[in-house]
Amino acid sequence: MIKKLIGPATSLAAPVTLVAAWWILSAGSTSPYFLPLSDIVDGFQQTWTTERMEDDLLPTVRALGVGFAVAVVTGIATGVALGLSARARRDLRPITEFLRSMPVVALVPIGLVVLGPGQRMEAALVAFAATWPILVSTSDGVRAADRVMIDTARVYGVSARRRLLRVTIPAAMPQVMAGVRIAVAAAVGTVIVANMLASSSGLGYLVISAQQSFDIQETWSGLLMIGLVGSVLTCTVVLAERVLLGWHRQYRSLERTAP
Amino acid sequence: MSTRAVVSTASADPRTGGMRSGAVRRWSRWAEPALVVLALAACWQAVSVLDVLPREDFPPVTAILQALVSDLQTSELWAAVGASMEAWVLGMLVVVSIGVPVGMLLGASSISYRMSYLTLEFVRTIPGIAALPILLFIYGIGQDLTVSFVVLAALWPLLIQAMYGMRDVDPVAIETAKVYGVGHIRRVLLVDLPSCLPYLSTGLRLSGTFALIFAIATSLIVGGEGLGAEMARAAVVGDRPLLYARVLLTGLIGLVVALGLTTLERRTLRWHVSQRGAQS
Known part of the structure; x- marks a missing residue:
């Protein structure tokens, strides 16, 4: 019982101490850029009125959500296909390697030119950026799925479709989710950059225009909100992981041995 | 495979x-x-020439390659590539010199590890791009901004890997070294560092690809000198083939960096126990 409480307590100690230290150390800050944390929190409340949320937060979150959903579907589907066929993997390798290592921000100007500014472009870029991590780790996971399990299922006359859905894909799930988790950071970063470069509303736009008008408090508020959006998305993915992988042997043992 | x-x-x-x-x-x-x-490439060419997709927006491959070849002969482009790569190299040097020692130090004791690993795993998911405006206040537009932004964004993967690496050092190896009277500094160099190496090279690969993205993103967003600014310029002028050519070049640089870091990772992993079985 006590052990159960000490675990979370030690891992929460660092963030709590850091925030407290920030609060205390910044309290008397006269630096124009590093505001006291209390001022930042005040500013956050002032900045994020309901109206502001509708105008600036919602479009970004919507583009992010749509793009991310598209990425999850295409990433997993293509990843499974590539994982199953060694030949497809080899033949498409130059393309996948190229697109995957393409610094995704480089595509923002093209997205802007082709799709024009707006949520459509943002969602498309998010989808592109988030697809690759998911695709690559899904294909790795499918490739590494236990041969013995698959062969056993085949011997017992399980049809190919059921084999794929019931054996191969569940076996690949931990890696799929690892890819999804990496994709979160890519997706949020991309939507913000697209926002900063090419929008007249949205979270990135708010931050960059506040910066340009030297409104430091509002810059910090936007920054905090970006962090919050990223954190919420990460937490959602972690929760989904718990639900989807609770049954998985490896995952369970990982949870248990996790310090 | x-x-x-x-x-x-x-x-x-x-x-x-x-x-x-x-x-x-x-x-x-x-x-x-x-x-x-x-x-x-042939499909793209056909689609563009036959105007299936607007030719204006999707220039033919030949036009893109032509633009790339003539662009590669200008000194402005090379100056921009040089500036971006310089920021990348400088940023990575700082990342390595902070990330490796701090990560190893945090991983060295199980208390500091437990206290920091959740926080760090969390920090790494916060999009580094958020810090750009604040850094812009402090440094203004220039190489300082790019390098500090690269450091801030690319530090975490390497630091976290270094920490995990230290957790994975064989305690028997440490005890053996202690018994043989190997001094503290020598122990770090002879036992800890080599056994962390696989983790460090993985961290280096992750950090390196991040660093490149941010090195390019900075000049794309705020201007200044760099590949990103060159892309923005081509977009503003409305020269589509040139824009595509510069994006293609950026992709190729990304590919070279990624392949280089992957090769490095494989090299450093080859001798490691975890890889020996896989090799044979």
Whole structure:
């Protein structure tokens, strides 16, 4: 019982101490850029009125959500296909390697030119950026799925479709989710950059225009909100992981041995 | 994995034996992927020339390649590439000199590890891009901004990997070294560092690709000198082939960096216990 409480307590100690230290150390800050944390929190409340949320937060979150959903579907589907066929993997390798290592921000100007500014472009870029991590780790996971399990299922006359859905894909799930988790950071970063470069509303736009008008408090508020959006998305993915992988042997043992 | 595929294509046809199977193997390893690339380029060309997609927005491959070749002969482009790569190299030097020691130090004791790993795992998911405006206040536009932004964004993967690496050092090896009277500094150099190396090279690969993204993003967003600014310029002028050419070049640089870091990772991993079984 006590052990159960000490675990979370030690891992929460660092963030709590850091925030407290920030609060205390910044309290008397006269630096124009590093505001006291209390001022930042005040500013956050002032900045994020309901109206502001509708105008600036919602479009970004919507583009992010749509793009991310598209990425999850295409990433997993293509990843499974590539994982199953060694030949497809080899033949498409130059393309996948190229697109995957393409610094995704480089595509923002093209997205802007082709799709024009707006949520459509943002969602498309998010989808592109988030697809690759998911695709690559899904294909790795499918490739590494236990041969013995698959062969056993085949011997017992399980049809190919059921084999794929019931054996191969569940076996690949931990890696799929690892890819999804990496994709979160890519997706949020991309939507913000697209926002900063090419929008007249949205979270990135708010931050960059506040910066340009030297409104430091509002810059910090936007920054905090970006962090919050990223954190919420990460937490959602972690929760989904718990639900989807609770049954998985490896995952369970990982949870248990996790310090 | 490609070898497995090759074996199956070679054995599918029993007549191809001896000398020919080598040729077949080489052919299918290089020619098929190359053909796919060529076919895609041809498709793009056709779609663009026949105006299936607006030619204005999707210039033909030949025009893009032409723009790339003539762009590569200008000194402005090379100056921009130089500036971006300089920021990348400087940023990575700082990342390595902070990330490795701090990560190893945090991983060295189980208390500091437990206290920091959740926080760090969390920090790494916060999009680094958020810090750009604040850094812009402090440094203004220039190389300082780019380097500090690169450091801030790319530090975490390496630091976290270094921490995990230290958790994975064989305690028996440490005790053995202690028994033989190996001093503290020598122990770090002879035991800890080599056994962390696989983790460090993985961290280096992750950090390196991040760093490149942010090195380019900075000049794309705020201007200044760099590949990103060159892309923005081509977009503003409305020269589509040039824009595509510069994006293509950026992709190629990304590919070279990624392949280089992956090769480095494989090299450093080769001797490691975890890899020995896989190699044979």
